[in-house]
Amino acid sequence: MLAIEGLTRRFGEFVAVDGVDLEIPAGQMVGVIGRSGAGKSTLIRTVNGLERPTRGTVTVDGVEITALDAARLRVERRKIGMIFQHFNLVSSRTVFDNVALPLEFAGVDRKAIAATVEPLLELVGLSDKRARHPVELSGGQKQRVGIARALATRPKVLLSDEATSALDPETTRSILALLRQVNRELGVTILLITHEMEVVKEICDRVGVIDAGRIIEEGPTYDVITRPSTATARSFLGTLTGRALPAGLAERLLPSREGASRAVLRLLFTGDLAEEPTIARLSRRFGTDVAILQAQVDEIAGRPFGSITVALDAAHADGEGLDAFLAEAGVAVERIGHVA
Numbered sequence: 001m002l003a004i005e006g007l008t009r010r011f012g013e014f015v016a017v018d019g020v021d022l023e024i025p026a027g028q029m030v031g032v033i034g035r036s037g038a039g040k041s042t043l044i045r046t047v048n049g050l051e052r053p054t055r056g057t058v059t060v061d062g063v064e065i066t067a068l069d070a071a072r073l074r075v076e077r078r079k080i081g082m083i084f085q086h087f088n089l090v091s092s093r094t095v096f097d098n099v100a101l102p103l104e105f106a107g108v109d110r111k112a113i114a115a116t117v118e119p120l121l122e123l124v125g126l127s128d129k130r131a132r133h134p135v136e137l138s139g140g141q142k143q144r145v146g147i148a149r150a151l152a153t154r155p156k157v158l159l160s161d162e163a164t165s166a167l168d169p170e171t172t173r174s175i176l177a178l179l180r181q182v183n184r185e186l187g188v189t190i191l192l193i194t195h196e197m198e199v200v201k202e203i204c205d206r207v208g209v210i211d212a213g214r215i216i217e218e219g220p221t222y223d224v225i226t227r228p229s230t231a232t233a234r235s236f237l238g239t240l241t242g243r244a245l246p247a248g249l250a251e252r253l254l255p256s257r258e259g260a261s262r263a264v265l266r267l268l269f270t271g272d273l274a275e276e277p278t279i280a281r282l283s284r285r286f287g288t289d290v291a292i293l294q295a296q297v298d299e300i301a302g303r304p305f306g307s308i309t310v311a312l313d314a315a316h317a318d319g320e321g322l323d324a325f326l327a328e329a330g331v332a333v334e335r336i337g338h339v340a
Contacts (some may be wrong), residue, residue, distance in 0.1 A: 002023070002189060003023050005058075032209075033210070033319075078155065098134070123182070123185075255337055261338075263313075264335075288316045
């Protein structure tokens with residue numbers, strides 16, 4: 001549904017997007033996550049034609065957006081809905097009229113507009129607010145209006161530019177649930193740009209990590225979050241998966257066993273293994289105490305994942321038997337260092 005190939009956007013000497021390749025199958029929800037300044041917003045503005053790329057192509061539903069003139073781009077852009085971070089509602093118009101706005105621009109008659117807008121207001125749960133103005137709405141309600149407006153032209157692709165970053169956690173969850181509903185019921189392909197890791201973990205089928213304008217990792221959400229392959233991604237996603245060490249422990253960590261009596265290991269549990277009593281079995285098997293320094297069990301993309309940082313006697317940790325035991329249990333291990 002959406003193919004981005006070799007996409008580059010320069011502003012003078014500054015390269016905001018640098019050779020991005022990304023394919024999004026029809027009906028999927030894909031997130032691009034990165035820190036502020038990584039190039040996320042420039043990428044999404046290039047996808048919908050608000051920015052012209054310096055190099056590369058964007059193809060939506062078989063049409064190369066980047067090759068169109070202004071007139072044809074306006075027509076094709078109706079296939080692409082856009083949800084903005086700060087809602088961008090017209091304060092003088094009612095909820096109904098805000099949703100109807102793109103249809104009015106397209107020259108749709110009033111009767112057809114009503115037939116489109118009313119079901120959308122029901123979908124986003126705002127039928128009873130149709131005559132209200134934006135000033136009378138909460139932040140979550142304003143974003144629901146923005147989502148309904150983005151769907152008014154029946155787009156095949158929906159772009160979300162930090163759509164939940166201005167909302168509180170509870171409202172964010174309700175908006176994410178609505179986006180998943182839109183994806184499943186209407187079959188709309190969704191590309192989310194965000195710096196919020198919880199957003200990606202909650203609803204995305206696939207995720208790409210962007211850094212300095214480049215996609216440095218991309219794949220199924222569960223795989224990228226639980227097994228990041230680059231140092232940047234591990235650092236960025238660390239708080240989500242329990243990889244970020246407590247500051248006190250990080251300060252005490254030593255690179256080698258010299259002068260230390262305990263080894264620090266991070267044990268990673270995926271799937272059903274996240275619910276197994278592996279630590280208790282390890283302690284019994286080797287007859288050693290195991291101190292749990294940090295632990296997190298969570299659900300990512302609908303699948304359980306656990307990360308436990310432990311300290312145990314260095315002699316047991318360095319022995320051959322431990323690795324064999326963990327491999328047999330299906331647990332991945334990362335050797336972090338040693339502590340006194």
